[in-house]
Amino acid sequence: MKNLLIVESPTKARTIEKYLGKDYQVRASMGHLRDLPKSRLAVDVDNGFVPEYVTIRGKAGLIRELRKLAGAADRVLLATDPDREGEAIAWQLAEILSLPADGCCRVEFNEITKGTVAAAISRPRPVDGGRVEAQQARRILDRLVGYRLSPLLWKKVRRGLSAGRVQSVAVRLICDREQERENFVVEEYWTIHAWLMTENGERLVAELSAIDRARPAIADQERAAAVCREIEQQEFWVGEVKEAVRRRNPLPPFITSSLQQDASRKLGFSGKRTMLIAQQLYEGLPIGQSGPVGLITYMRTDSTRVAESFQQEARQYIARTYGQDYLPARPPQYVKKQAQDAHEAIRPTTISLPPETVRPHLTADQYRVYQLIWQRFIASQMGAAVYDTVAAKLTAGRFGFKAGGSVLRFAGWLAVYSDEAEENDRPIPKLAAGQRLTCEGVEGKQHFTEPPPRFNEASLIKLLEEKGIGRPSTYATIISTIQDRGYVAMEDKRFYPTVLGRTVNDLLLDNFAEIVDVDFTATMEERLDLIAEGRDSRQVLLSEFYRRFAAEVERAERELPRVRMPEQVTGEICEKCGKNMVIRSGRFGEFLACPGWPECKNAKPLAVRVDAVCPLCGGQVLEKKGKNRKKFYSCANYPQCGFTSWGIPVADSQCPQCGSYLVRNPGRGRRKEVCGNSRCSDRMPAGVKKKTTGKRQPTGRKRPAATPAGRTAGKGQRRPAGTAGRTAAGKRKK
Numbered sequence: 001m002k003n004l005l006i007v008e009s010p011t012k013a014r015t016i017e018k019y020l021g022k023d024y025q026v027r028a029s030m031g032h033l034r035d036l037p038k039s040r041l042a043v044d045v046d047n048g049f050v051p052e053y054v055t056i057r058g059k060a061g062l063i064r065e066l067r068k069l070a071g072a073a074d075r076v077l078l079a080t081d082p083d084r085e086g087e088a089i090a091w092q093l094a095e096i097l098s099l100p101a102d103g104c105c106r107v108e109f110n111e112i113t114k115g116t117v118a119a120a121i122s123r124p125r126p127v128d129g130g131r132v133e134a135q136q137a138r139r140i141l142d143r144l145v146g147y148r149l150s151p152l153l154w155k156k157v158r159r160g161l162s163a164g165r166v167q168s169v170a171v172r173l174i175c176d177r178e179q180e181r182e183n184f185v186v187e188e189y190w191t192i193h194a195w196l197m198t199e200n201g202e203r204l205v206a207e208l209s210a211i212d213r214a215r216p217a218i219a220d221q222e223r224a225a226a227v228c229r230e231i232e233q234q235e236f237w238v239g240e241v242k243e244a245v246r247r248r249n250p251l252p253p254f255i256t257s258s259l260q261q262d263a264s265r266k267l268g269f270s271g272k273r274t275m276l277i278a279q280q281l282y283e284g285l286p287i288g289q290s291g292p293v294g295l296i297t298y299m300r301t302d303s304t305r306v307a308e309s310f311q312q313e314a315r316q317y318i319a320r321t322y323g324q325d326y327l328p329a330r331p332p333q334y335v336k337k338q339a340q341d342a343h344e345a346i347r348p349t350t351i352s353l354p355p356e357t358v359r360p361h362l363t364a365d366q367y368r369v370y371q372l373i374w375q376r377f378i379a380s381q382m383g384a385a386v387y388d389t390v391a392a393k394l395t396a397g398r399f400g401f402k403a404g405g406s407v408l409r410f411a412g413w414l415a416v417y418s419d420e421a422e423e424n425d426r427p428i429p430k431l432a433a434g435q436r437l438t439c440e441g442v443e444g445k446q447h448f449t450e451p452p453p454r455f456n457e458a459s460l461i462k463l464l465e466e467k468g469i470g471r472p473s474t475y476a477t478i479i480s481t482i483q484d485r486g487y488v489a490m491e492d493k494r495f496y497p498t499v500l501g502r503t504v505n506d507l508l509l510d511n512f513a514e515i516v517d518v519d520f521t522a523t524m525e526e527r528l529d530l531i532a533e534g535r536d537s538r539q540v541l542l543s544e545f546y547r548r549f550a551a552e553v554e555r556a557e558r559e560l561p562r563v564r565m566p567e568q569v570t571g572e573i574c575e576k577c578g579k580n581m582v583i584r585s586g587r588f589g590e591f592l593a594c595p596g597w598p599e600c601k602n603a604k605p606l607a608v609r610v611d612a613v614c615p616l617c618g619g620q621v622l623e624k625k626g627k628n629r630k631k632f633y634s635c636a637n638y639p640q641c642g643f644t645s646w647g648i649p650v651a652d653s654q655c656p657q658c659g660s661y662l663v664r665n666p667g668r669g670r671r672k673e674v675c676g677n678s679r680c681s682d683r684m685p686a687g688v689k690k691k692t693t694g695k696r697q698p699t700g701r702k703r704p705a706a707t708p709a710g711r712t713a714g715k716g717q718r719r720p721a722g723t724a725g726r727t728a729a730g731k732r733k734k
Contacts, residue, residue: 004073005107005121006066006093008080012112015284015292016079019114020121027069029080033059034092036139041147043140045550049542051140053092063096070097077124079117082108082343083300083473084138084532087131094127102126111349112284112294134532137541141165141524144546145515148553149508156556157503157563162485165515165524166470168508170478171487172516173463174455175497175505184451190224190444192216194401196236196394196437202429203440206236209393210400224444227399234396236437242391246406247384250413252304252334253345253377256472257465259299261458262376262419267368268493271457271476275299277369278346287353287361294349295358296373300473301343304334306377310347314381317351326412328383347377379417386410392431396439403428454494468522486590498590499583503565511556514548567595576602607636615649615661615676617641645676655680 003024007013010028017026034053036042042052055063070076078093080086090106099105106127109120142165149163192208208216211227218224254262256275263274278299284292311331318326334345348370355371362370387406394401405428408414455463461475470478482488487501497505508516524545530536567582574581574594581592583606594602607622614621614635621643622636635643643649647663650673655662660677 011283084135088135181451190218206401206403238435239393264458379413382413385412
């Protein structure tokens, strides 16, 4: 073997091996091979914060195989992901395989295409020590915070809790927003609209904008009615009219955060789900006769830069598909402040594979994410959208009104990609100064001020990016972690803090204000960037931080009393002792428990009422969660009524086949309503076979001998005396 190329994932290995031919053998490291052990701190805080790395469990065999392959190869190249994490994995591999520290063994590419991979292999470089130092600094920082704060939370709050340097800041942002909502004072206000008509019979709507040249402040219905009556007595005249042309420039191509935000808004995907699909598109998927093909560039990036050669290909495609009018005079350049600019933006790897051509080879989710990336990139290289706008000021006695509208003259990039700010045409008739208008009616409309909205996944990621908290590769992990820990939950796709989350946040805010400070966390990210650039020291950063942090932890351990979790009392009565049950949190989320514990150990799932009636007894239907956190529905009269279902029962409905009730199926890709009777022939949509739990028996083989009870012996069951089992390899057990 002449060359050994090591990448991170098997999928990427298969794709690249197809491009390189017989002279290269491509193997996968399956991510990190060494890490800090989970059982202890493993950082020598007294001697330069030296980390103690150990081989990850289950990776010893892989390391032996890679060493054997490296020993037989003439050249070893390390093509791990092009980020700090990938650089650290390359550094680990170089040490494990005894490669020269200053040897040119590292190759890096932003997309997995034949030309890009070949070009990268022809230009190997040494492992970047600055990136490795920055990655280790981040890993050690997170270990110090997690392994010193988490035991404190165990002692002072509850066992099983954890705290993190970045996740705790994200929880604080959600808690602060919830506090804003609770402190918000709702105020009533009214708006006034007038329905007007021109001499030619054309209609328009105008909004009250001034009373005696001051901004109107109408706070109640009585005042609104008086204003409406007075306006109805006035004559309306057109004052100033402004006509203009407005241009809306295209959005830049995706970076990691904007991809996650748009996938959340448009597709309803979580950040974790989006990144998993993007990883598959990047590493390569089989496309017809071509075999595995990498469809997008590297998906963890904060840069909006695009290669000039690819921009030219995109311009040719736009001119060919949409026409020269849709091309700007020059290729657009997007500059993002505070971007590391290590990679390009997220874009397709080739213009020759539009979404519709690869759709038969992708899953539905893969196609939707690829289509989103494709459309956003093509739109980013197109010309601006052009609107004709009109703004008119109207007078009616001492009242001032405004009317405006816009009409799309040229779609530009909006012909390919629409965003949430896209405007609908709002034409208004041709107006001229001094023109008189006829009033057909005046109406007041009541409004109430609203508190700031809770964060959804898109808005939270946007705020994390704006505040400089975390990096592109960490947003999805941050959000999934704070949910898994039970610190936040979702309601109508928006985050709210749990009682546990608020308790932990208050404790950290009172005792470790620096850890949950947004500016401090952002400053740490900037210093990590400086370490990667060789302009700061890992030891200096860690020593400055740990000196203050360790003192705060020791003080909290001595002085902080045990925190009692607040309990929310419910109207649910414990059927064993008669007390009002309370809401508590556990490893599977919130549940109902008796406050009389340990004398009374009654507990049950926390149920939420849904707008449905039990089809068996007419009782209230409740939404519950099992231990796997999957929702199901049951009757409130349980155990007297045994109704349970994965779907919500549909009122006044009947199955045409068996006469049973119907349920609304929340699953994706199925009919909305199916029969609630599992034995009904109409249970599944036409053409779909019901899955069986048993495995198909191989042809020509007899079934295993039955147990004395008449059932096939399974795992944990004793076989009848005298029968011999077989191993998975087909050999008889001794």
